């Protein structure tokens with residue numbers, strides 16, 4: 352089907368002065384732009400009715416399938432204003448592919464990549480005034496998602512889906528500068544098992560993480576690190592971040608991240624960092640790493656840095672790991688040292704400017720380290736008609 356969106360402008364968009372006040376302190380996920388995109392899918396008609404409509408509530412029959420069996424997937428990516436005023440999103444084709452993979456795992460209809468990308472362009476163009484100015488950490492967070500909308504209580508894949516795209520201005524994750532976080536290493540709960548849904552960005556995975564997350568918060572931890580479900584030995588990832596470990600420093604630094612075992616979400620930031628770290632001359636290893644190796648390595652100093660990475664915070668240094676039997680500090684508990692030494696584009700958490708946002712010191716020639724990537728939007732998009 353062609354990506355010809357019908358456009359219904361918001362009859363009462365947020366006034367410019369109110370929008371400016373929101374953009375001055377957007378926080379995360381608190382405010383939403385004037386419009387959203389919807390696209391329907393039915394078993395008989397396929398993808399249909401792409402539309403840009405005013406942001407607003409959904410009306411769902413109480414027996415709508417998603418409310419009962421949780422057939423829901425989502426993505427998360429950011430659009431940044433560029434110095435020339437244009438707007439670009441970061442590696443959206445990777446999000447499109449992951450969205451399709453999540454759909455396949457959850458027995459849902461797969462949205463073609465070109466429609467996914469067209470939906471981003473449609474919404475960002477319509478709500479371009481919501482994209483914060485260039486030069487800072489601020490962005491427009493884009494949340495594509497899809498739910499099962501067939502009405503009925505039979506346990507089977509829905510015959511109807513609704514794809515939606517909403518957008519929310521996002522401020523810097525660390526308003527007062529990057530701070531290391533404490534992480535709770537859960538030995539009681541796991542996030543995903545081999546053969547399960549850990550590789551899909553499915554809402555249910557996050558519902559299951561809320562109890563361990565609350566447990567971690569009771570210990571002052573911002574994230575939970577999970578072990579594999581079978582042996583409770585191998586480090587998988589955190590609730591919304593992939594994990595990286597740095598051994599040594601300087602020219603001898605080795606960057607290690609758990610291999611994609613089949614229960615880990617394949618993070619796009621993770622993938623970018625692997626490429627950049629190699630380009631920066633670090634030894635990069637994807638392998639299994641045990642909780643014991645992690646804790647021992649921090650205690651004996653062989654691990655010099657640990658960090659989480661993901662779209663929301665990009666890179667977050669980890670200062671301490673807490674668990675039922677105690678805690679261990681990573682190096683001196685502060686930000687790590689940059690193995691490449693340039694201090695601005697390090698693949699490690701000491702980089703003041705995350706490489707995924709900054710072309711860096713110029714050593715990266717690969718798109719994984721660069722903005723923009725298509726689809727970019729013009730400085731001023733076509734008017735809503």
Ligand SMILES: Cc1ncc(COP(=O)(O)O)c(C=O)c1O
Nearest residue numbers: 591592593616618619620661662
């Ligand atoms: C479970 C999980 N792991 C890792 C990530 C990082 O993925 P990305 O870098 O694509 O945002 C996320 C965030 O999307 C996540 O929810």
